[in-house]
Amino acid sequence: MTYKGTGTGPLKRGKRPRILRSFRRKSSFRQDEGGSVAVEMGLIAIPFFSFLFAMVETALIFFASVAMEGAMEDAARMVRTGVAHEDGMTAEQFKIEICSRSPLFFDCDQSLVVDVRTFDEFGDVDFVSPLDENGNLSNNFQYNIGGAGEVVMVRAFYVWDVLTPVGIGLENMAGGSRLLAASAVFRNEPFGQILPGGA
Numbered sequence: 001m002t003y004k005g006t007g008t009g010p011l012k013r014g015k016r017p018r019i020l021r022s023f024r025r026k027s028s029f030r031q032d033e034g035g036s037v038a039v040e041m042g043l044i045a046i047p048f049f050s051f052l053f054a055m056v057e058t059a060l061i062f063f064a065s066v067a068m069e070g071a072m073e074d075a076a077r078m079v080r081t082g083v084a085h086e087d088g089m090t091a092e093q094f095k096i097e098i099c100s101r102s103p104l105f106f107d108c109d110q111s112l113v114v115d116v117r118t119f120d121e122f123g124d125v126d127f128v129s130p131l132d133e134n135g136n137l138s139n140n141f142q143y144n145i146g147g148a149g150e151v152v153m154v155r156a157f158y159v160w161d162v163l164t165p166v167g168i169g170l171e172n173m174a175g176g177s178r179l180l181a182a183s184a185v186f187r188n189e190p191f192g193q194i195l196p197g198g199a
């Protein structure tokens with residue numbers, strides 16, 4: 001028994017047309033799943049590791065914020081009790097007090113700023129925004145620790161350079177950074193001349 005060809009002569013039994021052989025090869029190629037895991041991993045690797053790194057950095061920011069709160073409270077206590085007045089503590093020395101108690105601050109000298117203001121009464125306290133209209137750190141910070149019995153607001157700000165890719169939502173200021181803040185408002189203790197027998 002013979003098969004009719006397409007003008008190239010009869011085909012013998014057992015031989016397959018070229019079109020059929022080509023179709024079989026394409027079918028086997030479509031069914032081949034080798035390397036599919038590598039392709040799938042390549043597709044999800046970037047978002048997965050971005051999310052994982054974001055969780056790690058979020059935890060670091062959280063612990064840095066808690067450490068900053070405690071460090072700022074300790075430094076503010078020196079103002080409230082009059083120690084900063086007796087020692088003539090400057091703004092730079094006040095920053096050093098906070099930095100020395102904040103182990104997660106990697107560039108404290110350049111990234112930390114303090115704002116210390118004095119008010120007549122607690123109702124007069126004004127929490128001025130530390131950022132300008134462009135989302136950058138403003139330069140209108142003060143350092144006025146006041147005197148005995150005066151109301152003082154102490155704030156500390158640290159610019160955390162976010163390493164997680166943009167879009168995760170950790171940044172809250174221009175340049176892809178996050179501003180950490182800690183604040184305290186108190187009335188200075190009656191140290192110095194207010195105390196009986198004070199100089």
